[in-house]
Amino acid sequence: MALFTDQGYGGTTVPQIAEAAGLTTRTFFRHFADKRDVLFLRDREFPQAVSAFMASVPSESDGTDTVRAGLAAACQGVQDWREQMARRRSIVHSEPALLERDLLRSHYLARAIEESLHRRGIDPERARTLAAVAVTCFDLAVGRWLEGPADVPLEDCLASAWNDMRTSLTG
Incomplete structure (x- = not known):
């Protein structure tokens, strides 16, 4: 949420979300289809x-x-x-x-x-x-x-x- 707030939804990438959560991008996609699912x-x-x-x-x-x-x-x-x-x-x-x-x-x-x-x-x-x-x-x-x-x-x-x-x- 902090990334979306700071950078805007469009300016936030899945790799950035994964990194902020301490995950790999691959692990992110095991749990979420896309960044909308996080929101x-x-x-x-x-x-x-x-x-x-x-x-x-x-x-x-x-x-x-x-x-x-x-x-x-x-x-x-x-x-x-x-x-x-x-x-x-x-x-x-x-x-x-x-x-x-x-x-x-x-x-x-x-x-x-x-x-x-x-x-x-x-x-x-x-x-x-x-x-x-x-x-x-x-x-x-x-x-x-x-x-x-x-x-x-x-x-x-x-x-x-x-x-x-x-x-x-x-x-």
Whole structure:
């Protein structure tokens, strides 16, 4: 991340990353397909973590409550990552190709939420809709959190985004 921040994403090479990590380039490629994989490393874990958070919500909760509780738990799980997430976001927004990869992250997160809801017996169309709303709210919340005052918890930003979404949809 330091190399990406100091040199820019485009100015950083795989050999530089490998050297900074104390690896050979060959070892780097055993673990990562390319330098984008380094930047999006945690994205592999996040959909599964959100699914686990959602699975921990009491089964009597409806789909909306399940999504909100699962995302609230996810917010608590990443609350201490603010600085790293802000750095990563800045790097991602500097390169159009990385924005595309970030959209893929949102897609995988929506898919994980949708599957979690479906396993709980939520109608597939409702699950798909709730998942799309959840990811949109989460992405909005993260943006507000990273751009806002440092003392505001991510969970508060999520509640605000969720309420704004509800107000927008109901008029």
